[in-house]
Amino acid sequence: MLGLGPAGRAAAHRLAATGVDVVAVDPHPARRWTPTYAAWADELPGWLPDAVVATRTPGPRAWAGGEHRVDRTYVVLDTPALQDALDLEGVAVVPGTVVDADAHRVGLADGTVLEADLVLDARGSRPQEGRAAQTAYGVVVETGRAAPAGGPWFMDWRDDWREPGDTEPGAPPSFLYAVPLDDRTTLLEETCLVGRPALGLDELRRRLERRLAARGVVLRGDERVERVRFSVEPDPDVPPPGRRRDGNRPVALGARAGLMHPATGYSVALALRVAEDLAQAVASGRDVWSVLWSPRARQVQRLRATGLTTLLRLPPDGVERFFAAFFALPAARQRAYLSDRTDPAGTLSAMAQMARTLPAPLTAVAVTSSLPRWARRS
Numbered sequence: 001m002l003g004l005g006p007a008g009r010a011a012a013h014r015l016a017a018t019g020v021d022v023v024a025v026d027p028h029p030a031r032r033w034t035p036t037y038a039a040w041a042d043e044l045p046g047w048l049p050d051a052v053v054a055t056r057t058p059g060p061r062a063w064a065g066g067e068h069r070v071d072r073t074y075v076v077l078d079t080p081a082l083q084d085a086l087d088l089e090g091v092a093v094v095p096g097t098v099v100d101a102d103a104h105r106v107g108l109a110d111g112t113v114l115e116a117d118l119v120l121d122a123r124g125s126r127p128q129e130g131r132a133a134q135t136a137y138g139v140v141v142e143t144g145r146a147a148p149a150g151g152p153w154f155m156d157w158r159d160d161w162r163e164p165g166d167t168e169p170g171a172p173p174s175f176l177y178a179v180p181l182d183d184r185t186t187l188l189e190e191t192c193l194v195g196r197p198a199l200g201l202d203e204l205r206r207r208l209e210r211r212l213a214a215r216g217v218v219l220r221g222d223e224r225v226e227r228v229r230f231s232v233e234p235d236p237d238v239p240p241p242g243r244r245r246d247g248n249r250p251v252a253l254g255a256r257a258g259l260m261h262p263a264t265g266y267s268v269a270l271a272l273r274v275a276e277d278l279a280q281a282v283a284s285g286r287d288v289w290s291v292l293w294s295p296r297a298r299q300v301q302r303l304r305a306t307g308l309t310t311l312l313r314l315p316p317d318g319v320e321r322f323f324a325a326f327f328a329l330p331a332a333r334q335r336a337y338l339s340d341r342t343d344p345a346g347t348l349s350a351m352a353q354m355a356r357t358l359p360a361p362l363t364a365v366a367v368t369s370s371l372p373r374w375a376r377r378s
Contacts, residue, residue, distance in 0.1 A: 001091075001120050002098050002106065004029050006037070007254025007271035008122030009086045014047075014279035016090035023092045023114060025106060033083050036138075036187055036226060038179065039269035041073040043339050045276055052085050054078040055180045063156040065324035070154055071331035076179055076187075077268070098123065101250050118288065119250035120278075125235040125258075132196045132312060134265040136177070136228035137204035138189025139219065146186035148216040151178035157320040160214045161190065161207035172199055173319045174207055187226065188212060193319075194232055194263065194311050201227055232265050232308065234258030241298050245289040253278075258301065259292070261338060262308040270341065299344035303351065307337075309369040318362045325354045 001012045004026040012024045041056065055076045062068045096108040101121060106114040127133040150156070156176040177189040190208035192199035212219060234240070238252045245251070253259060259274060260267030274292060281291040293301075314322055326334065329350055336346030355366045 003123035010275035013086040014275040018279045018283040037077040037268045043269035052082040060154040068327035121250035122253040125255040133198040135198040136191040138226040139223040143186045153178040161211040241293040296342040306370045325357045
């Protein structure tokens with residue numbers, strides 16, 4: 001196992017729990033996780049202890065052309081508790097930096113060579129120029145001070161981040177994400193959902209400060225800060241899933257493999273669910289890649305890539321209308337699009353229903369996003 005972030009650690013944990021001999025390599029295996037991880041409650045696997053859930057929010061709100069309620073329960077995870085729950089008992093942990101790896105051999109910077117029946121690569125995917133990314137800047141405040149911001153907000157696309165008199169129509173949009181982290185504190189975060197390039201952190205900080213000031217949230221300047229930047233596309237050295245995998249390469253996991261929702265950036269719940277499927281496949285001698293990338297999963301991945309292309313091609317003033325159409329979908333359609341990676345019919349149905357309700361120019365963007373790049377008209 002290469003990498004002990006959420007995807008790698010979850011896979012190593014479940015593999016060891018099923019009796020598989022696991023060697024895990026990471027430059028800093030004892031480093032504590034600090035990001036905020038969240039998911040829909042119905043996405044979490046049954047083997048995960050309840051103690052890793054810090055807060056539950058039934059029916060979080062969204063604002064896109066008006067207020068919407070999302071008919072699901074949203075959870076924020078207790079990050080230290082999650083890391084501890086994914087214990088590495090039975091895993092041989094090797095501190096080190098990988099310099100080369102193939103399907104059965106791993107070379108480390110200190111000259112160590114490791115061999116295995118199967119190499120899994122969960123080293124993550126770093127933002128690079130030309131790749132779509134998500135960025136966010138947030139502050140953690142006492143829940144009482146956060147109250148004027150409203151929420152909890154899954155997405156609030158209102159543009160009260162604009163300065164008075166600022167009417168620039170082409171400014172890339174961003175939304176407020178406001179969720180309780182525990183019974184005392186709330187995360188208020190300005191998020192650029194996706195961009196190529198994404199908005200910079202300084203601009204997001206300015207927008208968040210303007211937005212919160214407009215709503216009466218007073219910041220003292222000593223709040224804990226959260227900065228987010230990650231690619232929503234797979235690592236460029238990992239080919240997209242085709243009919244067969246390259247048997248000379250490690251099997252990629254997590255963000256490195258594109259095992260995330262490219263239009264939202266959500267990946268942790270998927271990593272937890274995939275870890276159990278992977279462990280059972282290894283324990284029973286099945287081909288791991290075909291379990292991760294069933295024909296249905298590959299179809300959904302292609303549809304989701306079309307959704308990402310649509311978001312990147314929408315005009316700035318069309319993004320809120322796009323999400324207004326999404327949040328108007330029935331809950332089952334929303335869930336199919338956001339969470340089910342093996343239901344191409346449900347995903348396509350959600351996309352088609354949205355396309356029918358969008359204004360004609362935005363429908364055209366959605367439809368042409370499914371065409372090869374050379375065939376599109378901007």
